[in-house]
Amino acid sequence: MPLQQVWKRDWWEAAGQHTFFGVVLTLSVLGALAGTDLTTGTAVLLIGLAVGIAAWYAYWIALPGGADRPPLPYLAGALAGWVVMAVVDPALLPVAVAVLTPYWLRRAWWSAGGVLVLGGAWSWQRFTTDGSVGVRTLTGCVLAAAVAVTIVCYVATVDHESQKRQRLLDELTATQAERAATERQAGTLAERQRLAREVHDTLTQGFASISMLLDAARDDLAPDSPAARRVEQAMRTARDNLAESRRLVQALRPAPLERTHLADAVRELTARLTEETGIEAYTVVTGRPVALPPSSEGELLRVVQEALTNARRHAHAASVSVTLSYLGDLLAIDIQDDGTGFAPASRHTGIGLITMRERIGALDGTFAVETAADEGTTVAVTVPLPIEPSASVTVAPSRAESAPAAGTERMAAPTP
Numbered sequence: 497m498p499l500q501q502v503w504k505r506d507w508w509e510a511a512g513q514h515t516f517f518g519v520v521l522t523l524s525v526l527g528a529l530a531g532t533d534l535t536t537g538t539a540v541l542l543i544g545l546a547v548g549i550a551a552w553y554a555y556w557i558a559l560p561g562g563a564d565r566p567p568l569p570y571l572a573g574a575l576a577g578w579v580v581m582a583v584v585d586p587a588l589l590p591v592a593v594a595v596l597t598p599y600w601l602r603r604a605w606w607s608a609g610g611v612l613v614l615g616g617a618w619s620w621q622r623f624t625t626d627g628s629v630g631v632r633t634l635t636g637c638v639l640a641a642a643v644a645v646t647i648v649c650y651v652a653t654v655d656h657e658s659q660k661r662q663r664l665l666d667e668l669t670a671t672q673a674e675r676a677a678t679e680r681q682a683g684t685l686a687e688r689q690r691l692a693r694e695v696h697d698t699l700t701q702g703f704a705s706i707s708m709l710l711d712a713a714r715d716d717l718a719p720d721s722p723a724a725r726r727v728e729q730a731m732r733t734a735r736d737n738l739a740e741s742r743r744l745v746q747a748l749r750p751a752p753l754e755r756t757h758l759a760d761a762v763r764e765l766t767a768r769l770t771e772e773t774g775i776e777a778y779t780v781v782t783g784r785p786v787a788l789p790p791s792s793e794g795e796l797l798r799v800v801q802e803a804l805t806n807a808r809r810h811a812h813a814a815s816v817s818v819t820l821s822y823l824g825d826l827l828a829i830d831i832q833d834d835g836t837g838f839a840p841a842s843r844h845t846g847i848g849l850i851t852m853r854e855r856i857g858a859l860d861g862t863f864a865v866e867t868a869a870d871e872g873t874t875v876a877v878t879v880p881l882p883i884e885p886s887a888s889v890t891v892a893p894s895r896a897e898s899a900p901a902a903g904t905e906r907m908a909a910p911t912p
Contacts, residue, residue: 513597514558520594521546528587542584549577549595557598570598681791692745700745703738707731743805758793759785762800762818769804769816776815777804783822786881795855796829796879802848803831803875811835811873822881829877837867852877 525546529539556570574595581588592613710731717724759781766777788796800818807813813835821828849865852875856863861879 510558517553517594517597518550520597521550521591524588524591524594528585534585538584542581542588545577545581545584546591549574549581549591552577553597571595695741696745700738700741703734703741706734707738710734743801746801757785757787758796759820761793761797762820765797765800765804766816766818769808773808775808775813778817780817780819781822782819783824785820785822786827788827788879788881792859792879795859796827796877799852799855799875799877800829800831802852806848807831807833807835807873811837813872825881827879827881829875829879831875831877832872833874834872837869837871837873839869 525542528534528542534542552570552573556567556573575592578588578591578595581591710727714724714727714731717727759779763779766779769775769777787793804816804818807816811833813833816831816833819828819830819832821830853863856877856879859879861877864876865873866876867873
């Protein structure tokens with residue numbers, strides 16, 4: 497149920513309760529004041545007590561901030577005022593109905609007990625006044641109490657079932673929302689995979705074919721001729737675009753995460769970087785690895801990919817290290833290279849850095865770049881981790897037992 501409808505329902509229930517209280521209290525006092533044997537002092541006392549009960553009710557129940565379930569101090573104070581009023585004039589016994597107004601729905605058994613006590617008090621008052629209680633009077637009192645108790649229990653049951661139904665509706669709404677979110681996520685992933693396949697089957701294959709044709713054409717030309725040099729340049733351009741298209745496919749569909757976890761996927765990235773470029777790249781994992789949601793691991797993997805791409809294309813680095821530190825409730829990732837670095841002011845608007853910052857911001861993490869000209873670059877990322885014992889994962893050990901070769905993972909001992 498929308499919040500506005502819930503607010504309207506609660507408002508109408510509260511308004512009806514307050515109105516009922518005011519009507520019962522007012523009619524009871526007016527009925528008592530209509531008696532011919534009341535003195536002025538007694539009338540003033542009854543009116544003062546009625547105003548006191550109304551103020552007490554307003555303070556505990558009607559004013560903003562009142563508890564949803566009336567506290568015992570309200571009941572004690574209101575009943576004390578009612579007892580005094582009933583002693584002054586037994587005709588004010590029905591004021592107990594007004595006193596119990598906040599409990600009709602919230603405390604059904606208390607309300608039913610209050611009705612029975614009220615019926616007994618009324619019977620006792622009739623006995624002390626008339627000297628006896630007739631069968632008709634006693635029967636009417638019993639029937640009235642039974643009807644009142646039945647009504648109270650029925651209303652309480654209806655309210656209970658209404659609240660139970662509302663809880664079921666809320667759970668159904670939450671389940672539908674969760675299912676819709678899951679379907680949207682699945683649809684997004686499917687579309688990204690479709691786009692990755694299209695890029696692979698068109699651009700990637702096309703660049704690969706162009707490279708092969710140019711390679712064949714170069715063999716037919718004189719080694720140092722101008723045409724051969726132009727073909728060589730075209731080949732380099734085609735191969736660079738082939739590599740870019742492959743990285744694009746990898747970014748759209750992070751295949752490493754389909755069969756492993758983030759730490760192992762990052763290790764594969766550094767191993768591939770070493771294999772393709774000769775750059776000494778390795779991964780260090782400290783702490784006990786914790787699994788994140790697949791979408792979060794995908795975003796982090798893309799950030800690492802972008803940082804490694806920058807080190808490969810722009811930094812001219814000789815070595816790159818990626819450190820994943822699992823710190824209990826936090827994952828820290830540091831990508832450090834020994835390349836040329838750059839002046840932060842001159843590159844702060846680069847699309848790669850902006851994209852990485854946006855990805856980490858969407859994960860409620862922090863992103864920072866530490867760099868200077870000719871001093872290398874460090875990309876520092878932190879994201880919160882789920883604190884669940886079952887979230888721990890096993891990271892495959894390094895393939896090297898001694899000092900790790902380039903591209904292998906340097907495993908630190910898990911924290912206890």
